[in-house]
Amino acid sequence: MSRTIFLGSMFALLAACGDGNKVKQDAAVPDGPGGDAGVDASCFTNPQTHYEIINACTTDQAVDKMPVTPLRNPDGSLPPLP
Amino acid sequence: MRQVSLGLCFVVATMGTARAQQACDDPVNLPNPVYLSFGETQVPLIKALGKALRATENITLIFRTAGSCTNLDALYNNGKMTTNLFYIPANYDGTSTPPTCTPATGGVIPDIADSVVFVDACPLTKPAGVADFRAAAQPFSFVVPLASSQQAITAEEAYFLFGFGALAGMVAPWLDSTVAYTLPTSKGTILNLAAIISVPPAKWQGTSVATLDQLAINVGTSNKPDATIGILGSGTYEESRSSIRPLAFKAFKQYHAYYPNSTLTALDKKPVRDGHYVAWSYTHWLARTDINGTIINPTARRVIDLIVGENVTPAPAFDPLLIQIHSHFVPVCAMHVKRDFEGGDLSLFQHPEPCDCFFDSQTGTPGPTCSSCTDNSTCGTGKCRHNFCEPR
Numbered sequence: 001m002s003r004t005i006f007l008g009s010m011f012a013l014l015a016a017c018g019d020g021n022k023v024k025q026d027a028a029v030p031d032g033p034g035g036d037a038g039v040d041a042s043c044f045t046n047p048q049t050h051y052e053i054i055n056a057c058t059t060d061q062a063v064d065k066m067p068v069t070p071l072r073n074p075d076g077s078l079p080p081l082p
Numbered sequence: 083m084r085q086v087s088l089g090l091c092f093v094v095a096t097m098g099t100a101r102a103q104q105a106c107d108d109p110v111n112l113p114n115p116v117y118l119s120f121g122e123t124q125v126p127l128i129k130a131l132g133k134a135l136r137a138t139e140n141i142t143l144i145f146r147t148a149g150s151c152t153n154l155d156a157l158y159n160n161g162k163m164t165t166n167l168f169y170i171p172a173n174y175d176g177t178s179t180p181p182t183c184t185p186a187t188g189g190v191i192p193d194i195a196d197s198v199v200f201v202d203a204c205p206l207t208k209p210a211g212v213a214d215f216r217a218a219a220q221p222f223s224f225v226v227p228l229a230s231s232q233q234a235i236t237a238e239e240a241y242f243l244f245g246f247g248a249l250a251g252m253v254a255p256w257l258d259s260t261v262a263y264t265l266p267t268s269k270g271t272i273l274n275l276a277a278i279i280s281v282p283p284a285k286w287q288g289t290s291v292a293t294l295d296q297l298a299i300n301v302g303t304s305n306k307p308d309a310t311i312g313i314l315g316s317g318t319y320e321e322s323r324s325s326i327r328p329l330a331f332k333a334f335k336q337y338h339a340y341y342p343n344s345t346l347t348a349l350d351k352k353p354v355r356d357g358h359y360v361a362w363s364y365t366h367w368l369a370r371t372d373i374n375g376t377i378i379n380p381t382a383r384r385v386i387d388l389i390v391g392e393n394v395t396p397a398p399a400f401d402p403l404l405i406q407i408h409s410h411f412v413p414v415c416a417m418h419v420k421r422d423f424e425g426g427d428l429s430l431f432q433h434p435e436p437c438d439c440f441f442d443s444q445t446g447t448p449g450p451t452c453s454s455c456t457d458n459s460t461c462g463t464g465k466c467r468h469n470f471c472e473p474r
Contacts, residue, residue, distance in 0.1 A: 043337070050427035053357035053419060054336045060353045061345045062338035063234040063330035070252045071242055078238065081245045081285050 103166070106144050106183040106190065112169055116381050118145040119153040119163060120196030121270055122294040123220060123317025124365065127409035129177060131388065131402070132170030138399040141381055144169040144183065147293075149268030150197035151204035157368055158209050162189030193382040197366045198270030198315060203277065203424040213371040217390045218411035221316045221342040221354045221362040222274045223328035225298075229307035231255070234330035234339035240279040243311070247287035255308040262288035263297050263312035270363070271315050277425025278333065278361045294318040302326045316342060320349075320410040333360040349445040351412050355438075357419035357428045365411065391415070403437065403468065407444045416441040439470035 043057035073079055106112060120128065125147060132143035144167050148156075155161055166182040167190075174180065197204065201214055208214065224235050232255065235243075242251035248259040256262055265272045267283040271294065276283040291297040297312045302325030304310035311329075319326055327346060332339035340359045344352040353359035367386045369377045377383035387394045388402040391413060406413045415437035419428040439452035453471045455461050461471035 047357075048430065050429065051335055053428050053430070054333055054360060055338075056357065058353075058356065058358055059344070060340050060356070060358050061330075062340055063332075065234045065236060065332065065339055067236045067239045068254065069238050069242055071246065072238070078241055078280075081281060082250075 104169075104181065104183040106167055106169065106185045108183070111171075112142040112144065112183065114139075114141045114381055115144050115169075116141060116194060116379070116385050117163065117167070117190050117192045118143060118194045118196070118385075119148055119156050119192040120145060120194075121150050121153065121198045121315075121317075122147045123198055123271070123315035124196055124409075126317055126321060127389075127405060127411070129170070129174075129180070130405045130409060131385075132180075133174045133176040134398070134400040134405065135385070135388075136170050136172060136174060139384075141385070142169055142171075143385070149266055150199055150270035150273065151206060151268040153192070153195040154197055154201060154204050154206050154208075154368065156192050157195035157212060157370070158206055160191050162191055164189035193369060193379050194386060195368045197368070199273045199363045199366075200424045201366055201368070203270070203273040204268075208368075211370055211372075212368055213375055213377065215367045215369075215386050215390045216414070217365045217367055218406050218413045219354060219362050219364055219417055220411050221351065221359055222271050222278075223314060223316070223319060223342055223361065224275075224331065225301055225312050225314050225319050225326045225328050227301055227304050227307040227310055228325060228327055230310065230327075231308055232311075232329060234332060235311075236332040236339065237279045237334045237336075240275070241281055244279070244286045244288060245281040248309075256311050258306060258309040259287065260289055261300075261304055261306050261310040263300055263310075264288040264290050265294065265297065265313060266290060266292065269294070271313050274363045274424060275313055275361060280334075298322045298326060316351075316410040331359065331361055336360070350442060351416075351445070354412055355417050355419070360428065362412075363421075363424060364414075401468070403440070404444065407441055413437060413441065434474065435465070435467065436472050436474065437467060439472055440468035443470065 044052040044055055045057050047053040047056040071079060128143060128145060135141040146163050146167050163185060166184055168180040169183050170180055198220055201208055226232055239253045243253045243256050243262060248257050248262040264286045272283050272286060291300060294314055298314060298318055301310055301312040302322060319328060328342055330339035330341045340353040342351060342354055342359050344350050354362050367389055369382050369386055371377050377386060384394060388398060391403060403413055415433045415435055417431055420431035421428055439448045442448045454469055455466035455471045458466045464471045464473050
């Protein structure tokens with residue numbers, strides 16, 4: 001029982017990683033040119049790559065935004081420029 | 083008859099006291115000149131540096147502002163600056179609009195050119211005999227009026243807004259192309275953001291404004307605050323905080339949008355320094371060199387060395403790093419990420435002589451691990467730099 005509580009607490013702590021000081025404008029759905037990058041509220045604690053660096057844990061104020069982009073392809077990718 | 087005589091005397095006297103335009107090649111009033119062609123975002127830096135150089139070393143900076151590609155073209159191809167130039171006079175206050183001088187007949191080739199983006203971002207070929215010296219980082223932003231309801235923009239939104247046009251792009255509330263402000267393709271600001279949002283500069287759609295200063299005015303005074311948006315570098319928009327603000331930016335594949343500073347109102351540029359804010363580039367300063375890569379003009383060499391943070395002899399009577407920081411840039415010693423080309427992926431970076439504590443002391447509050455010092459003895463394994471213990 002105590003181990004379950006401990007594990008639950010650890011998961012809660014990890015889920016809170018990078019949660020400090022965010023301003024929610026809309027619900028957060030990270031996305032990218034190739035489609036959704038995946039709904040992932042975690043952050044990287046030891047970033048090494050570009051992707052990890054830009055999504056590293058931080059106390060910087062973050063703004064969450066769910067953009068409305070009607071011209072986007074059904075698979076989430078970007079159409080070519082005119 | 084006497085009144086006519088007095089009138090003529092007045093006219094003659096006035097003509098006698100009319101001030102002639104200052105000549106740039108006046109060795110008495112403009113001693114030890116260095117001619118520069120640089121981007122508008124560098125104006126605060128050059129004003130402050132010019133003041134210090136004029137006061138302590140009798141060097142006169144004479145300059146014009148132009149787009150990065152225009153600056154490079156002039157240096158690469160010996161293009162002459164023929165219109166009136168600004169110059170830093172004796173006893174300059176460091177902030178007001180400098181006076182102008184007239185270059186010698188036929189114009190003058192710049193000794194130094196600046197690009198606020200990687201030089202390869204311009205459709206030019208750097209010739210042999212010109213060297214590129216990398217200096218501080220500068221963030222670029224999508225900016226809105228203070229009254230705008232918008233807080234952030236994503237790379238995808240910017241792609242549609244500026245790649246398809248405001249109306250066709252269908253990115254509310256930015257649906258009016260007359261207040262979606264862009265810049266000429268010679269400007270480094272658009273070159274950087276073009277790389278960041280994957281819209282080539284020539285394909286940007288909106289209302290082009292000739293200068294960053296005018297764009298800042300247009301955005302700041304717009305009567306359509308929600309529909310209005312523009313693009314600027316920090317060297318310009320941080321001088322206009324009373325009327326405009328940057329949007330937080332979410333790059334491709336990023337989870338959240340971030341401001342260039344840790345909060346909207348901070349000055350610490352922490353997200354730029356740690357890689358959360360990706361729309362930035364290095365400033366580059368270029369000059370003609372000999373076959374060994376040494377800048378030929380010794381005065382130009384000193385100016386560039388001071389800008390890029392090289393140790394110079396004799397040491398200056400002022401702190402060039404302080405000037406960089408207060409000109410809204412991030413010196414490389416405070417950066418923790420780097421990139422190798424315009425809009426390129428970020429990678430981790432450790433400067434051999436970091437200056438984070440000093441940078442933070444000037445832009446906010448030094449971190450909890452920053453202790454003051456006068457020499458290395460109290461810094462353990464670290465080093466005392468600018469009166470702060472830095473890790474090395």
